[in-house]
Amino acid sequence: MNEINQSLLLGIALDLASSLANDDRFDRLLTALRKAIPCDAVALLAYRPPLAVPLAIQGLSPDTKGRRFALAEHPRFQALADAGQPVRFPADSTLPDPYDGLLLADDSDLPIHACMGLPLYSDQQLLGFLTFDSLVPGIFDSISERTLAVVSALAAATLKAAMQLEHLEQQAQHNEQVMQELASEALGRDGSSLLGDSEPMVRLKQELALVAPSDFTVLVQGETGVGKELVARTLHAQSLRRQAPLVHLNCAALPEQLIESELFGHTKGAFTGADSARPGKFLLADGGTLFLDEVGELSPATQSKLLRALQSGEIQPVGQDQVRQVQVRVIAATNRDLKQEVAAGRFRADLYHRLSVYPIRVPPLRERGSDVLLLAGFFLENTRRKLGLAQLKLATATQTLLQGYDWPGNVRELEHCISRAALKAVREQGRQGFVTLTPEHCGLAAMAQTTPRPQAQVQASPVTDLRQAVDQYQRQLISQALAAQDHSWAGAARQLGMDRANLQRLAKRLGIRLEKRLG
The missing domain is CATH 3.40.50.300 (P-loop containing nucleotide triphosphate hydrolases)
Incomplete structure (x- = not known):
């Protein structure tokens, strides 16, 4: 065979322009090449330094596709890379063949008789290899250099197109995941x-x-x-x-x-x-x-x-x-x-x-003075909008209460306090007209009586180990929250303005038993 059939060339060119998946594109390329160049096996490999990685195979055992051929350990691949042009290896070549024993047509495990390889280049960059193997000695000797040049160009173009598509797909996936992160952050x-x-x-x-x-x-x-x-x-x-x-x-x-x-x-x-x-x-x-x-x-x-x-x-x-x-x-x-x-x-x-x-x-919020009411106003407006209310406001006594509370849960606790109080107020006052939050709706008076202030605790007894003092204070807050919430971890987490998993992890570190109730 001296020339490739023009219909095969047209078919490969159409495949290049089509929206095939890479695996289908590679398989159709190898099928077309086997029609043009009779052989027992053909393989397309990508060069990913320092390895030749099979992308598609025909006529070789399935495990071949999972192999990775290091050029330093497989001199025939290294010879192809060094030659920069098609190489027909003689039947008596002393270079070991990486496919010995892997041809499906070979039942004897004898060395392959004919082997030919084409390095695939694009813009002087080595992209990969195309290999042909046959049990018939000398079967590739009559193939013209022009035919091999055309085959190399087509295979290189196919491989380059596939690599570009893969890169674009990876970039698209990266962009999608970045957008997911941005969307999650925006939410x-x-x-x-x-x-x-x-x-x-x-x-x-x-x-x-x-x-x-x-x-x-x-x-x-x-x-x-x-x-x-x-x-x-x-x-x-x-x-x-x-x-x-x-x-x-x-x-x-x-x-x-x-x-x-x-x-x-x-x-x-x-x-x-x-x-x-x-x-x-x-x-x-x-x-x-x-x-x-x-x-x-x-x-x-x-x-x-x-x-x-x-x-x-x-x-x-x-x-x-x-x-x-x-x-x-x-x-x-x-x-x-x-x-x-x-x-x-x-x-x-x-x-x-x-x-x-x-x-x-x-x-912390307790150091920010009048900022408490500023933040409360922000949360009031958010809550009003979410609940579809005409107006949501604080009673004068509630303002005094919010400013006098220590806020161990800080801004998050304030936000949750406003949300809970609004629901209670709506239940009592309905949704029509102005809804006013009273101290009773906030439920902070009882907490202020049972929750010691950090400053008071420090003044009550001299601190010799700050870490122990902090741990003891956290222990006390968690125990009180659990008691107030009937030993419900979810309820205690809401009261303390924490994630439940984080609260349980902290409680475990502090030696608080977790076996009670996991509500």
Whole structure:
């Protein structure tokens, strides 16, 4: 055979222009080539340094497709790469054939008699290989160089088109997942900004304006419910990366077995349940900002891997040998005192220093004075809109109550208090006209009598170990909330303005029994 049939050329060209899946495209290419070049086996392989990876095979045992041929270990592939043109290997070649014993037509496990390989190039870049094998010696000797050149060009064009489509699909998948992250983050927004005119809030806003335009890693510290996530969103919105995604990860919400995959991604089959490859949060945030909430909950093993990513900007998905470079600004948040965690050996000192390039403390609500009413007004309007009310307002006595309460759950507790009070008020007053929230609707008077103020506790007895004092105070608050909610963890979590899983994790650390009621 000296020339390829024109109808075969037309068929391959049409396949190139069609919207076939890559597997179908490759299979039809090999079928057409076997018609033009009689052989017992043909294979198309991609070159992914340093490996030749089979993409499609015909006439070879099925396991061939799962093999990976390192060029350094398979000299025939290396010879093809070095030659830069088609190579017919003589039947008595001393170079071992990678397909020996793999031809379906060969029952004797004897060495293959005829072998020919074509390196596939595009723009002087090696894309892969096309190999032909036959049990008939010398069957490829009569094929013209022009025919082989045409075959090489067609196969290279097919492979390049497939690689471009694969790249576009991966980019589309990446963009879709970024959009999902953005949508999820947008759904979490309530349209609020950093409300407050108190002196502590003015200082906070000044600090944010100072550090936001930089790429410094920021550690946001503060009690539960003070609005650390809102601070992170504000930092991102005022940064030079504001057009790029802000990706959020709650480090306390995932089991230890999944946190590394969430951070760095994983390949298909990397672990049980990994049915497809998935990029991690670092890759989704590439070019933008990654917000690591509850960073103090990370295990020592994960802390070590996070440190490497922060130091080098390199990530390594689970199950993958190659590393990837990313450009991510990290904002971390915690309600723990990481200095004490470092001193106690529960948090890496080097990671702490890497995270706290610019530490920011978010003031608790009890330090913000009249900001309580400012925030209450914001939540009142949101609640009014959600409930479809004409107006929702605070009684004068309720305003005094809100300003005099300590707010251990901070802004989140205030928001939940307004929501609960509004429902109670609507039940009593109906939906027509103005709905007024009274102190009885808020239910804070009883809590104020039973919940000790942090300042009072410190003054009552000298503190010799701050960590123990904080743990004891948290123990007391959780126990009181459980008692008030008939030992319902969900109810206690709502009262304390916490996620139930986080509350149970904290209770376990504090030695509070979890066997009571998991409601």
